[in-house]
Amino acid sequence: MNQLDALKQFTTVVADTGDFNQIAAYAPQDATTNPSLILKAVQKPEYAHLLKDAVAKHGAQGLDEVMNRLLVAFGGEILRLIPGRVSTEVDARLSFDTEATVTRARRIIELYQGAGVHVDRVLIKIASTWEGIQAAARLEREGIHTNLTLLFSFAQAVACGQAKVQLISPFVGRIYDWYKKSAGTGWDEAAMAGANDPGVRSVRSIYEFYKKHGVATEVMGASFRNVGQITALAGCDLLTISPELLAQLAASDAPLSRALDANAAKSLDIPFVTHDEASFRFALNEDAMATEKLAEGIRAFVADTIKLEALMK
Numbered sequence: 001m002n003q004l005d006a007l008k009q010f011t012t013v014v015a016d017t018g019d020f021n022q023i024a025a026y027a028p029q030d031a032t033t034n035p036s037l038i039l040k041a042v043q044k045p046e047y048a049h050l051l052k053d054a055v056a057k058h059g060a061q062g063l064d065e066v067m068n069r070l071l072v073a074f075g076g077e078i079l080r081l082i083p084g085r086v087s088t089e090v091d092a093r094l095s096f097d098t099e100a101t102v103t104r105a106r107r108i109i110e111l112y113q114g115a116g117v118h119v120d121r122v123l124i125k126i127a128s129t130w131e132g133i134q135a136a137a138r139l140e141r142e143g144i145h146t147n148l149t150l151l152f153s154f155a156q157a158v159a160c161g162q163a164k165v166q167l168i169s170p171f172v173g174r175i176y177d178w179y180k181k182s183a184g185t186g187w188d189e190a191a192m193a194g195a196n197d198p199g200v201r202s203v204r205s206i207y208e209f210y211k212k213h214g215v216a217t218e219v220m221g222a223s224f225r226n227v228g229q230i231t232a233l234a235g236c237d238l239l240t241i242s243p244e245l246l247a248q249l250a251a252s253d254a255p256l257s258r259a260l261d262a263n264a265a266k267s268l269d270i271p272f273v274t275h276d277e278a279s280f281r282f283a284l285n286e287d288a289m290a291t292e293k294l295a296e297g298i299r300a301f302v303a304d305t306i307k308l309e310a311l312m313k
Helices: 003-007 035-042 048-061 063-079 098-114 130-141 154-162 172-186 198-212 227-231 243-251 262-266 277-286 288-312
Strands: 012-016 030-032 086-089 122-127 146-151 167-170 218-221 238-241
Touching: 003 227, 003 243, 012 243, 030 238, 035 048, 035 063, 035 288, 048 063, 048 288, 063 086, 063 098, 063 288, 086 146, 098 122, 098 130, 122 130, 122 288, 130 146, 130 154, 130 277, 146 154, 146 288, 154 167, 154 198, 154 277, 154 288, 167 198, 172 198, 172 227, 172 288, 198 218, 198 262, 227 243, 238 243, 277 288
Parallel strands: 012 030, 012 238, 030 086, 086 122, 122 146, 146 167, 167 218, 218 238
Antiparallel strands: none
16 A cells, blocks of 8 residues: 555545646545636646637636636536535735625635536635634535635634634645745755655644634645655545645555544643634734735735736736
């Protein structure tokens, strides 16, 4: 049994790609996309027609509608290849606008349903700002399920759990990147690998808090830099993994065992925490890494969305 097959015993494996031709080889349950992945995909000859079709058919309705149609076209193709759910992202420029996020999410779901896709097969990805979390809470009450992305802090996870969002995506690799850069020449790669990786530790703390206190929100580790980060989180509810790292897992027959255990977490001494808006904003402000990476992530997704719009024009 290779490591990918072993991982699937403990964790739902999700493909993190807009390149749906790569998905079938690894038989993931779910798949995730984002503006950066879609931008990369539409510049390949085999996917260019999806962009051209969206512009040709819906260009007169404006860029927002063309974008919605393009995202749903990609999601629909992906859903033909997987048994589970696809995550489709709301425009990151709406990250601080609850009403606009709700409106855009409803439109995306409307388009999926028009294409014959059941609402339960789609997760709407929203940045884990306070406004985004409140939008997700409303959508969940309407039966539209959400994936709260760009999540870097325990405070964000607590607020998402309170909002009863379906799933969160803590970004393991980007947390690792920040601490490695911050340490500079003092960084010890070997000492900070595996279970000691700061991104891995962040996900573990969130996972254990949720399981200890019966929070139903699913935890999906994301944004991995190496296989060691993945194997150190075996047992997490879900892990979304790039095709490159899926290939490395499939090529390895090294032993892999469960690292996170829901039952074991229930016996841990972990205090219950809640946040209102003021305490959430203060806790996020106190976390320099999370504050910087959240802002940086939103800016990066916005930049790639604008590049996608330029291609549409």
